[in-house]
Amino acid sequence: MVAHRYLGNSGFKISEIVYGNWLTHASQVENDVATRCVHAALDAGISSFDTADTYANTRAEEVLADALAGVPRHELEIFTKVYFPIGKKGPNDTGLSRKHIRDGIDGSLRRLRTDYVDLYQAHRYDVQTPLEETMQAFADIVRQGKALYIGVSEWPADKLREGHAMARELGFQLISNQPKYSMLWRVIEEEVVPASRELGIGQIVFSPVAQGILTGKYQPGQAVPEGSRAADTKGGAQMIDKDVHDDVLLTRVQELRPVAEELGLSMAQLAVAWVLQNENVSAAIIGASRPEQVAENVAASGVELPAEVLTRIDDILGDSVVRDPSLTNVPETRFA
Numbered sequence: 001m002v003a004h005r006y007l008g009n010s011g012f013k014i015s016e017i018v019y020g021n022w023l024t025h026a027s028q029v030e031n032d033v034a035t036r037c038v039h040a041a042l043d044a045g046i047s048s049f050d051t052a053d054t055y056a057n058t059r060a061e062e063v064l065a066d067a068l069a070g071v072p073r074h075e076l077e078i079f080t081k082v083y084f085p086i087g088k089k090g091p092n093d094t095g096l097s098r099k100h101i102r103d104g105i106d107g108s109l110r111r112l113r114t115d116y117v118d119l120y121q122a123h124r125y126d127v128q129t130p131l132e133e134t135m136q137a138f139a140d141i142v143r144q145g146k147a148l149y150i151g152v153s154e155w156p157a158d159k160l161r162e163g164h165a166m167a168r169e170l171g172f173q174l175i176s177n178q179p180k181y182s183m184l185w186r187v188i189e190e191e192v193v194p195a196s197r198e199l200g201i202g203q204i205v206f207s208p209v210a211q212g213i214l215t216g217k218y219q220p221g222q223a224v225p226e227g228s229r230a231a232d233t234k235g236g237a238q239m240i241d242k243d244v245h246d247d248v249l250l251t252r253v254q255e256l257r258p259v260a261e262e263l264g265l266s267m268a269q270l271a272v273a274w275v276l277q278n279e280n281v282s283a284a285i286i287g288a289s290r291p292e293q294v295a296e297n298v299a300a301s302g303v304e305l306p307a308e309v310l311t312r313i314d315d316i317l318g319d320s321v322v323r324d325p326s327l328t329n330v331p332e333t334r335f336a
Contacts, residue, residue: 001045002301007282008175009200012118012149014077016276017298018204020050020285021060031063033289038067040291044298048077050178050204050285052123053108054084061111073114079204080108081153081178083123096126096134105146120147121178124329125159131166139170151176151204154329157195164199174201176282179328181205183214183256183274183313184249184321191325193280202282205275209286209297213249214271216257220247248320255316259309265300268293272300277310 004013019041021034038049051064061080068076082104085094092099105120120141126134138150152163155177167174177196179188181203188203196203209215253267260270275284286297314321 002047002298004047005282006202007119007149007204008173008196008202010149010173010175012077012175014048014204014283015046015301016283017044017046017272017301018048018050018079018283018285019046019294020206020287021064022050022052022055022206022285022287031066033291034063035067036291037288037294038064040288040294041298042071044294045301046294046298047075048079048118048283050079050206051112052081052084052121053086053104053111054081054123058086058107058111061108065111065113069113077118078112078114079119079121079151080112080117081121081123082108083126083153096122096129096137098133098137101134101137101141105141109146116145117147119149119151119176121151121153121176122155123153125152125155131159131162135163135166135170139167139172142172149173149175151178153178154180155192156325156328157191160192160195160199160201164201174199176202176204178204178206178285180207181275181278181281182208182210183271183317184210186321186323187325187327189278189325190323192328193278197280203278203280204283204285205281206285208275208284209268209271214253214256214267216253216267218250218253220250220254246320252317252320256313259312259316263303263305263309265303266296268297269300269303270305272297273303273305274310274313276300276303277305 002015002017005016007014019038049064051061053061082101083096087093094100108117141147142150150172155163160177164174177192179192181188256270257267260267265273272284272286275281288294
C-alpha cells in the first residue's frame with residue numbers, strides 16, 4: 001500500500017503517490033476508463049487526488065468528482081488549482097486577481113461537489129496582479145473554510161519567499177509547491193529546494209516519468225508507439241516532440257534499464273522512486289490512461305535507492321539532465 005508523508009512542515013498528511021488527471025480525464029481517456037483508474041488508485045491506498053480548473057477547461061474536475069462519488073470525504077485529500085484561462089476565457093477568467101480566485105474556488109467546489117478542497121494552489125505566479133491582492137484572497141478562502149491549505153505551482157525561490165512571508169502576516173501558511181521534476185528535469189534543485197527546506201514548503205512534483213520518456217517505451221530511431229502520449233493528437237504529442245526525437249537522450253534512457261532490472265523495478269517505478277528520494281519531495285503525481293499503469297507506479301512507494309544507484313543514474317544521463325534554475329516556469333510580464 002502507498003505510504004503517506006507530511007506536506008511541508010504542516011500537520012497535513014498526503015499519499016506519497018498522488019493521482020493526477022492532467023491531460024487524461026475528459027481528454028485522452030473515456031470517462032469509464034478514468035473511473036477505473038481512480039478506483040485502482042483508491043485500491044492501492046492513494047488518498048490524494050490532484051486536478052485543476054483548467055484541465056479540459058473545467059471538465060476534468062467533474063470527471064474526478066464522478067469517479068470519487070461514494071467515497072467518504074474525510075478519507076480523501078483533494079487538490080485543485082487556479083490561474084489559467086477557463087470558461088469563455090474573458091478578461092477576468094485568468095490570473096490570480098481577487099475576482100478570479102473567488103470565482104475559481106466557487107466553480108471548483110461546485111464541479112468537485114464538495115464543501116472544501118484540502119489544498120488550493122496558485123497554478124503559476126501572476127506577474128500582472130499585486131502579490132498582496134492574491135495572498136489576501138487566499139487568506140479569505142482559508143478563513144471561509146473553502147480551502148484548508150494553500151500551495152503554489154512552479155514558483156521560483158524568490159517568489160516562494162515573498163509569498164511565504166506575506167502568508168504568515170495574513171495568518172495562514174504556504175505549505176507546498178508543485179514543480180516539474182524528474183531524473184531529466186532538475187531545475188528546482190539549486191534554488192527552489194533549498195528555499196523550500198528553509199521555509200517548510202514541500203514539493204508535490206509532476207511528470208516524474210518525464211511524460212513517459214523515462215518508461216523506456218520510446219526507442220531511438222524508431223516510430224513512437226501507438227497509443228502513447230507522443231502519438232496523441234489532442235495536445236500530448238507537442239509537449240514531448242523534441243525529446244522523442246533526441247536519439248542521444250533516448251539511448252541514455254535505455255541504459256537505465258539494467259539499473260531498474262537489478263533492483264527488481266520497472267523503469268517507470270525507478271523514475272518515480274528516484275524523485276521520492278529527495279527529502280523535500282512530499283509526493284509524486286502520476287497519471288494513467290489504464291488501471292494497470294496505476295498498479296505499476298504505486299509499487300515505487302517505499303522504495304529506497306542506494307547512494308551508488310543514484311550516482312550510477314547521474315553518470316548514465318550525463319549532460320542530458322536539465323538543471324538551469326532560470327527555467328522555473330514564470331510567465332513573462334505584459335510590460336516586458
